[in-house]
Amino acid sequence: MSLDKRKARRADTGETVEVVFGDGVIAEVRACYDEPAAAAEALPFISPGWIDIQVNGYSGFDFNKEPVTAEDVLGVTAQMHKYGVTTYLPTIITGSFELMEQAARQIGSVCDTHELAANSIAGIHLEGPYLSGEDGPRGAHPREHTRDPDYAEWRQLQLASGGRVRMITIAPERAGTREFVSRLAEEGIAVCIGHTAASSEQLEAAARAGAVLSTHLGNGSHPVLARHPNYIWHQLGDDRLWASFIPDGHHLAPAVLKSMVRAKRDRFVFVTDCVALGGMPPGRYRSGIGGEVDVHPSGRLSTAGNPNILAGSSATMADCVAGGMRYAGLSLRETIEAVTQRPALVLGREDLGRLEPGTAADLTLFRVDGDGGVTVLETIVKGKSVYGGH
Ligand SMILES: [Zn+2]
Incomplete structure (x- = not known):
């Protein structure tokens, strides 16, 4: 299985994580404890x-x-x-x-x-x-x-x-x-x-x-x-x-x-x-x-x-x-x-809506702008990038 990953800040906790996914599901959500604060601030949110x-x-x-x-x-x-x-x-x-x-x-x-x-x-x-x-x-x-x-x-x-x-x-x-x-x-x-x-x-x-x-x-x-x-x-x-x-x-x-x-x-x-x-x-x-x-x-x-x-x-x-x-x-x-x-x-979809291993690799990466507006940076459906990204 080939794995893909995104490093970002969790929208719910603000914690910097690496979300690893493959075969359409999340394999791991790894906390990045050693990320310098300034670098973490620059990362997008992920949900x-x-x-x-x-x-x-x-x-x-x-x-x-x-x-x-x-x-x-x-x-x-x-x-x-x-x-x-x-x-x-x-x-x-x-x-x-x-x-x-x-x-x-x-x-x-x-x-x-x-x-x-x-x-x-x-x-x-x-x-x-x-x-x-x-x-x-x-x-x-x-x-x-x-x-x-x-x-x-x-x-x-x-x-x-x-x-x-x-x-x-x-x-x-x-x-x-x-x-x-x-x-x-x-x-x-x-x-x-x-x-x-x-x-x-x-x-x-x-x-x-x-x-x-x-x-x-x-x-x-x-x-x-x-x-x-x-x-x-x-x-x-x-x-x-x-x-x-x-x-x-x-x-x-x-x-x-x-x-x-x-x-x-x-x-x-x-x-x-x-x-x-x-x-x-x-x-x-x-x-x-x-x-x-x-x-x-x-x-x-x-x-x-x-x-x-x-x-x-x-x-x-x-x-x-x-x-x-x-x-x-x-x-x-x-x-x-x-x-x-x-x-x-x-x-009734337990496979959706949670950033947890085993759930669908459906992910949204975004930023909150200074005026409170929200800009989507990347959208991933079942592990496949369908909008934005690098
Ligand atoms: Zn109506």
């Missing part, structure tokens, strides 16, 4: 590869257009690598059955034929179609395609993907939710709650049936809510539920993000929820998500009709890691945990 459980597209590549092509899947995968993500869930939003099936089939077929895509895609996230049709909660999901859970339809989508759907976001107020959540939880699918206006009773029933996470909690909601109780407070206070947050400075005001991560303690993950228009120049575009979308100079994406309704994000995972520190006041260790070991736990 397990970053994991993003919600990716709609990026830089023109899109999982929500017709038809989704192999280039879309490979293009997004390369964009993820560029920003430090080694593992992600392509996310298909609410659409007609035909549209969603085609996307699921295409993603599955690229995973069958491209090793790097298969190594980077941990499954598909269906965000919809069983979501609220109400303005506000539905966000940018097309109302005409939101519908009640349909187990037979779910099976067909899962089949089209080659069994790759790993996560689904549903709105618990939809008829038939409880049985649907129980069945999917039994199948090992991570059922999430989002784009919902559910009552406390409906949220409670979904959590009891096996729902595990609140999707981008605090977004996909009414602009104005009863102060309490409401569906945001209820999910914040439910310790059974993980939450995902988009720490881009647009989706949650910094004080809100900070309060929410503190309420959730260590049961939150960060997602980009990035879309195809992410990384594109400012202007008005036609998009699969939200129809007409304005890309603002600040990077904020909103529906053209209503600037208060966000239409996904243009954030990269590097932005989110920086955002966790900048907006939520987290330490580097905590913000990295929210994109490594915690999403690995949500996905």
Whole structure:
């Protein structure tokens, strides 16, 4: 077995280490006790590869257009690598059955034929179609395609993907939710709650049936809510539920993000929820998500009709890691945990998210700049350098 190695500072402890890997797994994490302090300071940080459980597209590549092509899947995968993500869930939003099936089939077929895509895609996230049709909660999901859970339809989508759907976001107020959540939880699918206006009773029933996470909690909601109780407070206070947050400075005001991560303690993950228009120049575009979308100079994406309704994000995972520190006041260790070991736990992937011998040699090397920005220097997937490096 040929071994490769990287010397860097662990993002969690700051300790200088040499990470040795071969055959796609970490062989050894060796502490370098005799490294002079000045030399150690100049080294990049190293962490397990970053994991993003919600990716709609990026830089023109899109999982929500017709038809989704192999280039879309490979293009997004390369964009993820560029920003430090080694593992992600392509996310298909609410659409007609035909549209969603085609996307699921295409993603599955690229995973069958491209090793790097298969190594980077941990499954598909269906965000919809069983979501609220109400303005506000539905966000940018097309109302005409939101519908009640349909187990037979779910099976067909899962089949089209080659069994790759790993996560689904549903709105618990939809008829038939409880049985649907129980069945999917039994199948090992991570059922999430989002784009919902559910009552406390409906949220409670979904959590009891096996729902595990609140999707981008605090977004996909009414602009104005009863102060309490409401569906945001209820999910914040439910310790059974993980939450995902988009720490881009647009989706949650910094004080809100900070309060929410503190309420959730260590049961939150960060997602980009990035879309195809992410990384594109400012202007008005036609998009699969939200129809007409304005890309603002600040990077904020909103529906053209209503600037208060966000239409996904243009954030990269590097932005989110920086955002966790900048907006939520987290330490580097905590913000990295929210994109490594915690999403690995949500996905039930013990081989990911930890810098330990025997786990996948998925590694992200990066630096934190003077202004708090984060720059990815190298991304390694299963021992193979896929971005940057020397
Ligand atoms: Zn959403």
